[in-house]
Structures are given as C-alpha cells and as structure tokens.
Amino acid sequence: MVFVSLKDLLPEAKKNNYAIGQFNINSFQWVEAILRAAQQQNAPVILASTDRIVDYLGGLRLIATTTKKIVEEMKITVPVVLHLDHGFTIERCKEAIDAGYSSVMYDGSKLPLKENIAQTKEVVDYAKRHHVSVEAEIGSVGGTEDGVTSGIKYADPNECYQLVESTGIDALAAALGSVHGPYQGEPKLAFDLMKEISDHLQAVPFALHGGSGIPDHQIVKTIAYGHAKINVNTECNQAWAQTIRELLTNNPALYSPPDILGTGMKAIEKVVTEKIQLFGSANKAAS
C-alpha cells in the first residue's frame, strides 16, 4: 500500500514525545504543497479530507486515486496517511476504506455514548480487516467547521475510557477546549483533564482538533499530555488566502493562474514546514 495507517506512526510518536501533523486538503494543490514540505522535512504526514468537502473534491475514489498518483509522481518517500476527517456515517467510512484511504475518523460525538460506541465498533471491525486505522470522538470540539458551528462540550473521562476500551480505536479526539476555525482570545485547554485521561489511556494517543491558532507553548504541552496527532486546516487556508489577496491587490494586471496559485501553494508549504518543526516530527520519517 502507498499509504500507511495511524497505527504505523502514532504509538512511536507518543512514546517519543512528538506529534504528526494532519493537514486538510482543499484542492489537489494542497496535496502537493503539503507533501513537498513533509518530504523536505523528512517527516511522516497525514493528508486528510473532511467528509463535508469530499464531494467538492470529486469524491472518495478520485481523492484516493489522485493522491496516490501524486505521491508516486513526486517520488515521496516519507510515510503518508490518507485519512477521512469527521466521517459522519458508517457507510461513508466503509466507502473511504474501499476507495483506498488508510485511516478514517468516525464522528459519533453527537450520539448518546452507547450508540457512539456501537457505531464506532462497526467501523473498527471493518477497518481492521483492511489494515486501516480508526479515530473516534468524545465531547464536542467548538467553533465552525465547513459552515457548521457548535459550542465546546468537554469530554467526560469515563466516556473516553469506555469508548476506547470497547472499540479498540487507534486515536481519540477528546474535546478538551479546542475549537475549529479561528479562536476568540487565548484558547482555554483543559490540561488537567487532558493529563488525567492520557495517563489512564497510556497507549492510545489523542488527536487534537482545531490545532490552528493554539499558541506554540500550549501545543508543546498538548504533545507532552498525550497528543500524537494534531490537525491543522484553518492556518493553511488563511495563509493561502492572505497571500493571494495581497498578490492580486498589489498586481492588479496579474491574471496568470500559475503565478497566482503557485504563490498560494508556497504559503501552504511554509505553514506546513513550521508546524512539522513545532510538532517535533521533522526527521522522524526513518524511525
């Protein structure tokens, strides 16, 4: 398989106190920019498409096939995970696995715990047969993602343990104060709760949603407290948009797509490079 799973990367990362960046793709130019940065940094990387924009990107099969081709064409040698972010149904997760994704997140966080466990387990059973990893969520990450806004609901430790122990997931997205999209003021992460849950779970790492906009010193602490996967989407998109906005404003006669979009790609590449260095995953590709 071209793609590896979270199982191949996260336990090692958690053990050695670093995290792997998950960077969301918003067009195939994101794939190229993210891969270029990861290869240059010799860092394992997670490419993710959030379920809500899968259709905009052309569907699961097109994403998996095209991404695989890009990895081959670019002669990428660092480990790459192709992950479905916030898969909203069991069917959608299964379709992603069939299409060639090496990892899926099943987001049953809005369901009662019992149902979340039952449905997550069904995804895990299917994924295991295909050597695909599964992430699941407890609580509610706040903010706005792809047009949907919700408040923060902190994860309950006992619910986290039950979900992990009854399903055998590979990563847990426990909502502990992070938000999707931009933060209003300093993020208030529940570090005490994070430590308590992480100490109990031991081998199963956290995935941090809403990693954009969290100050560097807090990011370092989330890694020390069990996060081995950190999701970044907003910051790449903001850098892309701001760079292109400035370029067009300063050069009103410019209309060449390679000049415009190429500059946007470089902005994404820069953010990804900085995050890889912050997360400590640079030069971890060989381990």
Ligand SMILES: [Zn+2]
């Ligand atoms: Zn998320």
